[in-house]
Amino acid sequence: MAIEFEKGKIKGGFPVFWRGECKVLPGDFKLKQTFPEGTLIRKGTPIALDFAKMECTVCKAVKIVSGGTTSAPRVVKGSLVQIGDKLKIGENEQTINNIDKTNADYDVLTLAAALTGATANAFAVVGADVPNAVVETDKEYKTNMDFQTVSAGYDVVILREVAYPMPEEWLLGGWCMKNNPSIKYVRQ
Known part of the structure; x- marks a missing residue:
């Protein structure tokens, strides 16, 4: 046995x-x-x-993970960002147009245009x-x-x-x- x-x-x-x-x-x-x-x-x-x-x-802040693009970055889940929020990295800023939460490991943010600096391990903030x-x-x-x-x-x-x-x-x-x-x- x-x-x-x-x-x-x-x-x-x-x-x-x-x-x-x-x-x-x-x-x-x-x-x-x-x-x-x-x-x-x-x-x-x-x-x-x-x-x-x-x-x-x-x-609000997001940590960007690998695999996305500068206009559709992947971010760590649970960031609290919403459609219409403006993500900022340094002096560069872009509006969030859509949030895809279907992946279990990350969310994908669709931005109005490419956000310079939105690469793996970078942080973007909302507001001042x-x-x-x-x-x-x-x-x-x-x-x-x-x-x-x-x-x-x-x-x-x-x-x-x-x-x-x-x-x-x-x-x-x-x-x-x-x-x-x-x-x-x-x-x-």
Whole structure:
């Protein structure tokens, strides 16, 4: 009698916050942007806080992966970009006309024209906001709610390979957030 082993895959992942620790600011911050119904804004997503109004902007970025073109780059899934957003690399900017999410490994963005610099491992950002905090708890966006808020983490160690893409221009020394050095991005 022989033992037969079956191989399988189990969904899972690593926690974004190292040791699960994140210091949180009191009160929640109202989202300035809108997102499609059911959009998941994951913990660790960079945000720019407006303390005077208790509002925040999700700082969107994409990491480009190999195999696409400068007018239809492939990007890491979960970027939160939407049709109509303008991707920017340096001084170059192009509008997103379509997003193909059918591939399990990446999304394909169709741009209005070629975006200079949109090559493998490059980052493109949306808007001019630079983050100073991160989302502390996963948030599912609901369109039937008038007041969408997120809790903001201000002191945390984030596992860089698991977290939302962070362009070098948002970091100091390649490992801590430029506008809040208490947020660190490490490899483990």
